[in-house]
Amino acid sequence: METVAPFKEVIDEIREYGGERVVNCFQCGKCDTVCPWNEVTRFSIRRIVREAVFGLSEIEKEEIWRCTTCGKCPSLCPRDVKQIDDVVALRRIAVKYGVYPGPVKPIRTVYAGLQSQGNPFNEDRQKRDEWRDGLAVKEFTEKTDFLYFPGCYLSYDPRLKKVARATASVLLRSGVDFGILGPKENCCGESVRKAGNEELFVRLAKENIKTFIDHGVKRIIVSSPHCYHTFKNEYPEFRVNFEVIHMTQFLFTLLKEGKLKIKGEYRKRVTYHDPCYLGRHNGIFEEPRELLKAIPGIHFLELEESKMNSLCCGMGGARVWMETPKEERFSNLRLKQALDLKVDELVTACPYCITALEDSRAVLDVGEKIAVKEITEILEEVT
Numbered sequence: 095m096e097t098v099a100p101f102k103e104v105i106d107e108i109r110e111y112g113g114e115r116v117v118n119c120f121q122c123g124k125c126d127t128v129c130p131w132n133e134v135t136r137f138s139i140r141r142i143v144r145e146a147v148f149g150l151s152e153i154e155k156e157e158i159w160r161c162t163t164c165g166k167c168p169s170l171c172p173r174d175v176k177q178i179d180d181v182v183a184l185r186r187i188a189v190k191y192g193v194y195p196g197p198v199k200p201i202r203t204v205y206a207g208l209q210s211q212g213n214p215f216n217e218d219r220q221k222r223d224e225w226r227d228g229l230a231v232k233e234f235t236e237k238t239d240f241l242y243f244p245g246c247y248l249s250y251d252p253r254l255k256k257v258a259r260a261t262a263s264v265l266l267r268s269g270v271d272f273g274i275l276g277p278k279e280n281c282c283g284e285s286v287r288k289a290g291n292e293e294l295f296v297r298l299a300k301e302n303i304k305t306f307i308d309h310g311v312k313r314i315i316v317s318s319p320h321c322y323h324t325f326k327n328e329y330p331e332f333r334v335n336f337e338v339i340h341m342t343q344f345l346f347t348l349l350k351e352g353k354l355k356i357k358g359e360y361r362k363r364v365t366y367h368d369p370c371y372l373g374r375h376n377g378i379f380e381e382p383r384e385l386l387k388a389i390p391g392i393h394f395l396e397l398e399e400s401k402m403n404s405l406c407c408g409m410g411g412a413r414v415w416m417e418t419p420k421e422e423r424f425s426n427l428r429l430k431q432a433l434d435l436k437v438d439e440l441v442t443a444c445p446y447c448i449t450a451l452e453d454s455r456a457v458l459d460v461g462e463k464i465a466v467k468e469i470t471e472i473l474e475e476v477t
């Protein structure tokens with residue numbers, strides 16, 4: 095077995111980078127039983143944890159990059175091992191030594207884009223607000239109530255730009271005083287942190303925090319559960335505390351206050367896919383469902399694997415930037431589950447999930463049978 099450093103050094107580094115709870119593992123194997131990878135191929139997080147205990151981690155292999163940080167095994171581990179901290183610690187070591195196996199190599203291009211333009215696509219920073227062309231979306235100033243932070247995918251990706259526009263339209267119709275910072279924003283940094291590039295994460299986070307403070311931002315509405323998780327749970331490490339609200343929470347509050355007015359009907363069978371970073375990681379399960387159920391005409395059905403037991407789309411933990419063979423994509427399984435329910439639409443609330451599920455529609459050639467929607471796209475049609 096090859097290792098990149100002597101045993102003790104690896105053990106020390108895993109500890110230093112936050113993976114010290116691996117020693118609690120008693121090898122029960124529960125994590126392997128629940129991990130979605132074992133529905134498409136063979137993968138053992140239990141083995142990775144075991145090797146980490148003895149400093150025998152194989153840093154150069156793809157295995158340490160597989161975990162999507164879906165949160166399922168940590169939520170069920172009887173010894174609170176924190177498997178995600180372990181794999182992130184191992185990835186930090188790999189990043190330190192510049193070791194990237196084949197399917198992981200594209201992430202280096204992502205790093206370059208984030209360093210030069212503040213987004214993973216290496217798109218022109220100045221074009222970050224082009225998604226709002228033709229909409230009355232204003233710049234955020236100190237007097238604006240809420241900052242809307244669409245995130246990178248909604249700012250640049252043609253499919254997801256539609257979601258940014260739908261979201262802004264619903265907010266405008268509901269009379270919300272919000273603005274954007276456009277080219278002044280960076281990526282939140284969530285995925286590169288999970289990929290082990292802590293230095294780049296810290297740089298992106300510090301720049302965002304400075305921008306927020308300089309502009310007097312206090313309340314931030316986000317579309318991406320990944321931005322939500324990072325702003326809410328990780329930026330406080332820098333001794334700041336913004337009020338962070340996911341769009342589904344915010345719109346549900348507007349609905350209850352009578353500011354979001356549903357005027358139309360939506361006569362379709364729909365189901366909802368819980369994004370890992372909205373549901374399992376942050377406990378936001380009900381707001382998206384309540385929003386959908388409040389729309390007249392909707393026939394809502396629950397997927398078999400839902401809420402805490404939701405099936406990951408496969409894109410978290412920076413997997414969104416790595417290559418996954420078509421036959422190993424969790425999103426294919428998820429789409430098949432929705433097809434089994436005979437729904438017209440699979441609805442979710444995360445740009446990574448939308449991207450994965452739209453890819454699966456093409457891979458499985460079921461574009462005519464089922465649509466993939468973000469909640470705000472439906473709300474835009476009925477408000």
Ligand code: SF4
Pocket residue numbers: 118119120121122123124125126140143170171172173174175177
């Ligand atoms: S579930 Fe926890 S204790 Fe059991 S093998 Fe996995 S990491 Fe170890």
Ligand code: SF4
Pocket residue numbers: 125128129130131139160161162163164165166167168177178
């Ligand atoms: S967090 Fe999810 S993807 Fe990662 S090892 Fe655990 S169950 Fe598998």
